[in-house]
Amino acid sequence: MRLLNLFKIATKAIVLNKTRTLLTMLGIIIGVASVIAMLAIGEGSKESIRTTISSMGANMITIRPGADTRGGVRQERSAMESLTLQDFEAIKEQASLLTSISPLVDGKGQVISGSNNWPSTIYGVNPDYLAIKVTDLQSGSMFTDAEVQSASKVALIGQTVVENIFTNGEDPVGQMIRFNNIPFKVIGVLEGKGENTFGQDQDDVVIAPYTTVQKRILAIDHINQVIASAVSEDDAPDAVIQVSEILRTQHKLTANEDDDFHVQSMEELISTFSSTTEMLTILLVAVASISLLIGGIGIMNIMYVSVKERTREIGLRMAVGGKGSDILMQFLIEAIMISITGGVLGVLLGLAATVFIENLLHWPTSVALYSIIISFAVCAVTGIFFGWYPARKASSLDPITALRYE
Amino acid sequence: MTKEIIKIENLKREFVMGTETVHALRGISFSIQEGEFVTIMGSSGSGKSTLLNILGCLDLPTSGAYEIDGSSIKDLNRNQLATIRNEKIGFIFQSYNLLARTSAIENVELPLLYNSKVGSVERRERALKALEMVGLGDRIHHTPSQLSGGQQQRVAIARSLVNNPVMILADEATGNLDTRTSYEIMSLFQDLNKQGITITFVTHEPDIATFSNRTIVLKDGNIIQDNVNTKVNSAADQLAQLPKQED
Ligand SMILES: Nc1ncnc2c1ncn2[C@@H]1O[C@H](COP(=O)(O)OP(=O)(O)OP(=O)(O)O)[C@@H](O)[C@H]1O
Ligand SMILES: [Mg+2]
Numbered sequence: 001m002r003l004l005n006l007f008k009i010a011t012k013a014i015v016l017n018k019t020r021t022l023l024t025m026l027g028i029i030i031g032v033a034s035v036i037a038m039l040a041i042g043e044g045s046k047e048s049i050r051t052t053i054s055s056m057g058a059n060m061i062t063i064r065p066g067a068d069t070r071g072g073v074r075q076e077r078s079a080m081e082s083l084t085l086q087d088f089e090a091i092k093e094q095a096s097l098l099t100s101i102s103p104l105v106d107g108k109g110q111v112i113s114g115s116n117n118w119p120s121t122i123y124g125v126n127p128d129y130l131a132i133k134v135t136d137l138q139s140g141s142m143f144t145d146a147e148v149q150s151a152s153k154v155a156l157i158g159q160t161v162v163e164n165i166f167t168n169g170e171d172p173v174g175q176m177i178r179f180n181n182i183p184f185k186v187i188g189v190l191e192g193k194g195e196n197t198f199g200q201d202q203d204d205v206v207i208a209p210y211t212t213v214q215k216r217i218l219a220i221d222h223i224n225q226v227i228a229s230a231v232s233e234d235d236a237p238d239a240v241i242q243v244s245e246i247l248r249t250q251h252k253l254t255a256n257e258d259d260d261f262h263v264q265s266m267e268e269l270i271s272t273f274s275s276t277t278e279m280l281t282i283l284l285v286a287v288a289s290i291s292l293l294i295g296g297i298g299i300m301n302i303m304y305v306s307v308k309e310r311t312r313e314i315g316l317r318m319a320v321g322g323k324g325s326d327i328l329m330q331f332l333i334e335a336i337m338i339s340i341t342g343g344v345l346g347v348l349l350g351l352a353a354t355v356f357i358e359n360l361l362h363w364p365t366s367v368a369l370y371s372i373i374i375s376f377a378v379c380a381v382t383g384i385f386f387g388w389y390p391a392r393k394a395s396s397l398d399p400i401t402a403l404r405y406e
Numbered sequence: 407m408t409k410e411i412i413k414i415e416n417l418k419r420e421f422v423m424g425t426e427t428v429h430a431l432r433g434i435s436f437s438i439q440e441g442e443f444v445t446i447m448g449s450s451g452s453g454k455s456t457l458l459n460i461l462g463c464l465d466l467p468t469s470g471a472y473e474i475d476g477s478s479i480k481d482l483n484r485n486q487l488a489t490i491r492n493e494k495i496g497f498i499f500q501s502y503n504l505l506a507r508t509s510a511i512e513n514v515e516l517p518l519l520y521n522s523k524v525g526s527v528e529r530r531e532r533a534l535k536a537l538e539m540v541g542l543g544d545r546i547h548h549t550p551s552q553l554s555g556g557q558q559q560r561v562a563i564a565r566s567l568v569n570n571p572v573m574i575l576a577d578e579a580t581g582n583l584d585t586r587t588s589y590e591i592m593s594l595f596q597d598l599n600k601q602g603i604t605i606t607f608v609t610h611e612p613d614i615a616t617f618s619n620r621t622i623v624l625k626d627g628n629i630i631q632d633n634v635n636t637k638v639n640s641a642a643d644q645l646a647q648l649p650k651q652e653d
Contacts, residue, residue: 319462320497322492326520399465
């Protein structure tokens with residue numbers, strides 16, 4: 001009842017000073033809008049990284065040679081030969097948390113067919129590859145374990161390779177291509193996956209049995225990586241530990257020796273990239289928050305002026321029975337209403353800006369509900385915080401002193 | 407028997423301005439019974455407004471005692487004083503003190519906004535009635551800047567009546583009114599007084615004082631005269647005797 005009256009009084013004061021209120025709100029509006037937009041950009045890129053990585057296989061675990069010397073000097077991975085087929089066999093036999101597992105050897109080279117040629121990368125794997133990478137075939141079939149055993153010269157190619165080599169639109173399955181002058185028979189075409197967030201074309205690949213790539217193309221005995229799928233995404237961290245233990249035994253590492261390999265789950269990869277975007281997001285939001293702070297100071301300023309200007313009004317309100325708490329609430333409500341209204345308009349502007357960024361700049365954005373809730377909470381708190389002091393000042397006045405104020 | 411609604415004893419009010427001290431009230435004592443109609447007179451600067459502000463719980467005395475309706479204001483906190491102002495006192499300021507850019511009716515409603523016992527419908531009704539009593543029933547949506555000085559004064563009077571106070575404190579409530587309107591207001595006050603409302607009225611005009619039943623005269627912060635008026639004029643009668651207005 002009483003609060004409702006105070007609401008009416010505050011609303012009236014705001015309406016009587018429309019222009020001034022609007023200008024005061026502007027600070028809050030811009031502040032909130034930029035916080036919303038910045039968070040949307042941050043969330044958007046984080047999400048797009050996540051979907052890209054998930055599309056590469058969310059359960060995927062990668063085992064690479066070389067110590068995990070983050071930030072330190074690293075050797076070229078392919079130059080390290082510490083990962084062997086024995087390691088692969090050991091993991092395959094012992095790791096209970098893995099479903100599919102494949103060795104991986106890779107090399108760059110030229111794909112040639114007829115008069116067309118195209119630089120690409122060949123990946124030597126086993127048939128589990130498709131399951132691990134959650135990739136399907138567009139046509140043809142995967143090579144068999146027998147073909148791996150016999151190091152057959154068969155290959156599957158990605159969409160980009162198809163487009164650049166088979167320019168006449170003929171069916172690539174059954175055709176012959178040469179990779180670094182080694183002839184391969186194309187037995188399948190991978191479905192298109194597009195570019196990932198890092199700008200890598202996931203379709204620019206040639207897939208062949210790892211034995212073939214090892215012997216005929218790279219002439220090596222070791223393997224470059226082992227890729228595997230954990231039973232589930234949740235099991236991935238445990239699977240990483242399991243694989244590490246197997247490899248430590250396999251490599252006969254003593255307790256105080258560091259790992260000479262690195263096992264990484266997708267989750268870890270996601271967080272590595274996320275932390276970079278997160279840093280950026282924090283920075284953007286910090287800048288946006290400063291404008292919100294300035295908006296808050298704007299409110300404080302205007303409330304301060306308002307209290308001064310309306311000292312006689314305050315005196316009168318007290319003279320006719322307004323209590324200090326009524327006056328305090330009146331000005332506090334006024335400040336909160338300014339900041340909340342500014343907050344609502346700011347959220348709307350922020351959403352509009354987000355749509356603009358998405359459609360015109362083609363940046364991935366994602367408006368998180370929490371960013372709206374936070375902006376709102378911040379607005380309310382700003383109103384209370386910056387309205388409190390002037391309101392407190394108003395409420396502590398003496399009626400007659402206030403009435404006599406000039 | 408009647409009871410004392412106001413009792414002051416050796417009341418002093420000093421204003422310290424830098425090194426100088428202004429003695430606005432130099433220790434005055436009197437009491438007002440419930441149902442009295444008192445005028446306070448005195449030359450400009452004699453301390454009338456200062457006294458009235460203290461009686462209206464707007465200001466506190468420097469020293470001395472003030473009991474309102476049996477309770478000493480020294481024992482009351484800010485909120486209790488606010489409640490007394492809200493529920494018991496109707497105060498009319500020398501300078502009206504209306505809210506700018508706010509309609510007459512909203513100005514009159516103001517005290518009731520701070521009274522949680524009065525709902526919005528009743529608030530509007532009572533404000534309307536008070537404005538009609540002062541003859542402004544047709545000006546309720548005018549803001550102070552659209553009203554004449556006398557009309558503004560009458561809005562201020564209506565505001566003091568709206569909370570059905572037990573006592574009205576008026577600081578030159580008729581100072582800006584012509585004889586006819588001021589007699590109308592005085593007649594209104596006499597009616598209210600007959601209903602049992604205690605009225606304390608500050609004025610410069612001796613003829614206004616004849617409508618009250620007691621006159622206190624101040625000079626330089628002291629009471630120099632405190633007379634009971636044996637022959638109280640009726641404002642209504644005086645009004646009837648005024649020559650007819652031609653408009
Ligand atoms: N807040 C104040 N600060 C300093 N001096 C004050 C203050 N209020 C009143 N005075 C002084 O107290 C004295 C009495 O003032 P007051 O307003 O009570 O006079 P008054 O009798 O109402 O005069 P008037 O008839 O002109 O309204 C004056 O000398 C005035 O200057
Ligand atoms: Mg005065």
